[in-house]
Amino acid sequence: MKKGELSRRYLLFLCAVFINAFSIAVITKAMLGTSPISSVPYVLSLFTPWSMGVHTIIFNFLFIVLEMLMMKRNEIREKKYELLLQVPITICFGLFIDLSMYALGWLQPENYIVQLLTLLLGCFILGLGISFEVKANVAMVTGEYLVQVLSRFVHREFGWVKVCFDVTLVAIACLLSFLFLPGLQGVREGTVVAALVVGPIVHFLNPYMRIFDKWLTGNSDTEPHLQSQTEEKYPLVITIAREYGSGGRELGRILAKELGIKFYDKELIAMVAKESRMPESYVSQHEQTVSSNYLLRLIMQDYEAPIEKSLSSADALFVSQSKVIRKIAKEESCVIIGRCADYILKDWPEQSIVRIFCYSDIESAYRRCVEEYHLDAATARSEIARINRARMNHYQHYTGRRWDDPQNYHLMVHTGEHGVKLSTACALIAQLYREKA
Numbered sequence: 001m002k003k004g005e006l007s008r009r010y011l012l013f014l015c016a017v018f019i020n021a022f023s024i025a026v027i028t029k030a031m032l033g034t035s036p037i038s039s040v041p042y043v044l045s046l047f048t049p050w051s052m053g054v055h056t057i058i059f060n061f062l063f064i065v066l067e068m069l070m071m072k073r074n075e076i077r078e079k080k081y082e083l084l085l086q087v088p089i090t091i092c093f094g095l096f097i098d099l100s101m102y103a104l105g106w107l108q109p110e111n112y113i114v115q116l117l118t119l120l121l122g123c124f125i126l127g128l129g130i131s132f133e134v135k136a137n138v139a140m141v142t143g144e145y146l147v148q149v150l151s152r153f154v155h156r157e158f159g160w161v162k163v164c165f166d167v168t169l170v171a172i173a174c175l176l177s178f179l180f181l182p183g184l185q186g187v188r189e190g191t192v193v194a195a196l197v198v199g200p201i202v203h204f205l206n207p208y209m210r211i212f213d214k215w216l217t218g219n220s221d222t223e224p225h226l227q228s229q230t231e232e233k234y235p236l237v238i239t240i241a242r243e244y245g246s247g248g249r250e251l252g253r254i255l256a257k258e259l260g261i262k263f264y265d266k267e268l269i270a271m272v273a274k275e276s277r278m279p280e281s282y283v284s285q286h287e288q289t290v291s292s293n294y295l296l297r298l299i300m301q302d303y304e305a306p307i308e309k310s311l312s313s314a315d316a317l318f319v320s321q322s323k324v325i326r327k328i329a330k331e332e333s334c335v336i337i338g339r340c341a342d343y344i345l346k347d348w349p350e351q352s353i354v355r356i357f358c359y360s361d362i363e364s365a366y367r368r369c370v371e372e373y374h375l376d377a378a379t380a381r382s383e384i385a386r387i388n389r390a391r392m393n394h395y396q397h398y399t400g401r402r403w404d405d406p407q408n409y410h411l412m413v414h415t416g417e418h419g420v421k422l423s424t425a426c427a428l429i430a431q432l433y434r435e436k437a
Contacts, residue, residue, distance in 0.1 A: 056093060237335075275321075
């Protein structure tokens with residue numbers, strides 16, 4: 001990374017730290033409780049002479065000590081710069097909180113609706129700050145870094161560790177409040193709201209952070225890798241996204257055979273399992289799905305780190321899959337079925353990729369599933385709907401795009417009863433392939 005780019009990334013991160021601190025002040029001023037990570041410092045500030053920012057600094061220094069206790073000596077040596085960086089980050093964070101609380105001294109909402117709106121505004125600002133932090137990709141604030149270290153130490157899913165961590169902090173804050181204050185103070189419904197809504201806000205905002213690409217890299221192109229890629233001849237790749245029962249997999253097989261190129265579908269499972277060091281059974285079950293339980297998805301997602309550094313199993317699987325698909329696409333011409341391949345290869349030169357979406361009407365898909373896939377006729381329709389919903393949610397979750405949006409593809413192919421036959425679709429795509437070759 002060039003020195004200029006690194007400086008800009010640290011500047012963006014410093015802005016993120018200030019925005020995070022300011023948002024915590026806004027959330028706190030709503031008087032509906034504060035965020036889980038700030039609940040203990042806030043309660044302590046209510047019955048001690050020290051401010052919320054000072055307690056935040058002390059508390060985060062304790063976090064740094066805990067991080068070191070959970071690391072092995074060689075890991076401490078490897079991560080020493082990351083650990084040392086936590087010190088100035090912690091000091092700035094605490095000072096920014098106090099500065100923000102002072103600047104917002106005028107903010108004292110009394111009406112519950114105004115309090116709720118203030119809380120939601122603070123959550124949005126916090127989501128914006130975390131999005132800046134993720135985009136900067138140079139450091140993490142201490143509380144988030146501790147959860148990452150703790151997750152590795154106990155060998156548990158990041159989401160569950162995060163929940164246990166937040167619940168522990170809130171429980172300590174409640175205990176301190178009952179012991180030293182007249183009743184429960186500092187922890188209310190706003191604490192729960194902040195814990196639940198900030199993650200989805202970050203997920204919503206992250207795609208818009210691409211506006212910083214040009215400024216961060218100093219590149220005249222918005223896509224930092226595009227210029228170097230267009231100077232190089234890449235193999236020609238066909239990606240086929242498909243509705244279940246549309247025959248997209250069979251279309252890919254026919255295409256690969258006619259064009260004399262490799263075909264990748266289930267063959268990717270073993271390759272991704274090797275790359276990710278996950279069991280093939282796990283990869284097969286989770287590679288094109290995200291949890292249908294919205295609350296569980298909120299819990300398990302690691303929103304506070306770039307996806308390549310995320311400790312969520314689902315994110316790690318997607319990153320490994322992306323690496324395998326990019327490696328294959330760079331080495332040989334091929335057909336790749338599903339798995340967000342059209343998005344994963346979004347940086348590929350247009351002359352080196354053909355993006356296809358294959359879809360069908362429900363009755364044609366039903367007949368194909370029963371007659372060719374041998375699904376139970378009684379459950380085939382519900383299974384088609386379930387799988388399509390899973391693929392759509394997975395695609396939207398990791399790309400921020402609609403799965404069936406024509407703007408994502410070069411060709412949308414209807415293979416139902418009143419659409420085109422697979423042989424005709426194959427001829428159309430093969431012609432497009434040869435025009436680009």
